[in-house]
Amino acid sequence: MKIIIIGGDGFCGWPTSLHLSKKGHDILILDNLSRRKIDIEINTRSFTNICSIQKRIQTWNSLNDSKIEFKLIDVAKDYHKLKTIIQEFNPDSIIHFAEQRSAPYSMKNEDTRNYTVNNNLMATHNILNSIIEVNKNIHLVHLGSMGVYGYGTISDVIIPEGYLDVKIKNKNGQEQIMNILHPSYPGSIYHLTKTQDALFFQYYTKNWGIKITDLHQGIIWGLHTEETKLHPNLINRLDQDSDYGTVLNRFLLQSVCNEPLTIYGTGEQTRAFIHIQNSVECIHIAIENPPPMNDKVKIFNQMTETIQLNKLTSIIQKIYPDTTLQYIKNPRKELIKNNLEVENKQFLDLGLKPIYLRNENFIKEIYNELTKFKGNFKIESLQPSSFW
Numbered sequence: 338m339k340i341i342i343i344g345g346d347g348f349c350g351w352p353t354s355l356h357l358s359k360k361g362h363d364i365l366i367l368d369n370l371s372r373r374k375i376d377i378e379i380n381t382r383s384f385t386n387i388c389s390i391q392k393r394i395q396t397w398n399s400l401n402d403s404k405i406e407f408k409l410i411d412v413a414k415d416y417h418k419l420k421t422i423i424q425e426f427n428p429d430s431i432i433h434f435a436e437q438r439s440a441p442y443s444m445k446n447e448d449t450r451n452y453t454v455n456n457n458l459m460a461t462h463n464i465l466n467s468i469i470e471v472n473k474n475i476h477l478v479h480l481g482s483m484g485v486y487g488y489g490t491i492s493d494v495i496i497p498e499g500y501l502d503v504k505i506k507n508k509n510g511q512e513q514i515m516n517i518l519h520p521s522y523p524g525s526i527y528h529l530t531k532t533q534d535a536l537f538f539q540y541y542t543k544n545w546g547i548k549i550t551d552l553h554q555g556i557i558w559g560l561h562t563e564e565t566k567l568h569p570n571l572i573n574r575l576d577q578d579s580d581y582g583t584v585l586n587r588f589l590l591q592s593v594c595n596e597p598l599t600i601y602g603t604g605e606q607t608r609a610f611i612h613i614q615n616s617v618e619c620i621h622i623a624i625e626n627p628p629p630m631n632d633k634v635k636i637f638n639q640m641t642e643t644i645q646l647n648k649l650t651s652i653i654q655k656i657y658p659d660t661t662l663q664y665i666k667n668p669r670k671e672l673i674k675n676n677l678e679v680e681n682k683q684f685l686d687l688g689l690k691p692i693y694l695r696n697e698n699f700i701k702e703i704y705n706e707l708t709k710f711k712g713n714f715k716i717e718s719l720q721p722s723s724f725w
């Protein structure tokens with residue numbers, strides 16, 4: 338297959354590009370490198386030593402038969418260039434990772450709120466607009482977020498994969514069943530853009546019949562995939578700061594650096610998780626199983642388990658008993674405590690083999706790898722700097 342990966346220099350996009358290239362697909366990465374620029378803006382860096390995109394690709398292409406290409410483009414700003422690239426490359430699928438993906442960054446100030454809305458919505462719309470102009474048969478796979486469902490907003494419900502059957506009374510008082518998109522309960526401007534993406538997708542499938550898969554992904558943990566391990570130049574980024582550092586990876590690097598794990602609030606929040614290796618496998622499965630044309634948006638819950646944050650810290654403390662904890666005031670507006678159960682039957686039925694957090698070897702592998710980068714630790718990045 339020919340696949341364009343937009344946002345292919347990022348934390349999810351880079352290992353996905355390698356995984357799909359290893360499977361023999363022709364990959365073209367598009368990225369504006371904005372994630373690297375935001376590191377400079379907020380005075381942080383990847384905990385791991387990542388290479389330039391050029392060096393990454395040069396290394397991969399010297400190791401692998403299928404080659405990866407790269408083009409620098411801002412897909413939110415340069416619609417015509419994007420359309421031309423899609424016309425020329427003629428992809429079967431486009432994978433869209435190219436969004437500002439930090440909830441805290443999106444809530445920092447008026448400029449980051451504006452940037453997140455402009456970037457994410459225009460990127461998504463420009464991609465959809467190009468597909469209907471160039472070739473309606475292109476399958477679009479988008480990375481959404483579990484956060485669009487809210488966390489525990491509707492109590493005691495197992496979150497379904499995107500859609501809900503609801504009963505609606507007609508004017509005669511008779512009940513009719515209707516299958517609707519799950520209501521959205523965004524907790525940040527970033528999550529709000531994901532819920533808006535979902536409406537774009539619903540409209541574009543209804544009006545033009547194009548094939549769209551939306552993956553509501555949980556929080557990723559882990560660093561390496563089978564492919565990023567193949568050469569030091571291929572290493573993935575790992576965010577250490579309070580804006581972009583996701584919870585389990587941040588806890589692990591705090592433990593490696595002998596810092597207390599900073600837990601927001603009481604630590605009774607439950608979240609959904611998936612290992613980065615499973616994430617790239619899910620995207621491969623999604624690419625191979627597009628919905629038919631003129632169908633509704635295909636939605637998967639891309640997560641393998643839910644776990645309370647206090648349970649996460651106890652997993653780390655069990656393996657590394659010297660790890661200490663520090664409870665700090667929650668900088669976010671969210672429920673103090675929530676339950677979360679999520680259906681993920683579609684990926685399991687299509688063959689996904691989950692990597693669970695109880696598998697200590699995976700935690701130990703990340704921990705050992707992170708010890709190599711202790712010198713890159715920026716303690717000042719750890720304390721929350723966005724409050725809402």
Ligand SMILES: NC(=O)c1ccc[n+]([C@@H]2O[C@H](COP(=O)([O-])OP(=O)(O)OC[C@H]3O[C@@H](n4cnc5c(N)ncnc54)[C@H](O)[C@@H]3O)[C@@H](O)[C@H]2O)c1
Nearest residue numbers: 344346347348349369370371372411412413435438480557
């Ligand atoms: N990391 C997670 O735990 C996680 C969890 C759930 C969902 N997601 C979703 O997965 C996707 C990828 O996340 P990530 O962690 O890899 O983020 P990331 O910030 O590491 O990667 C995003 C990439 O997109 C690029 N980009 C952003 N705007 C662009 C634009 N206008 N034009 C071209 N390139 C642009 C960035 O430079 C970056 O390389 C996001 O949509 C995110 O919401 C991530």
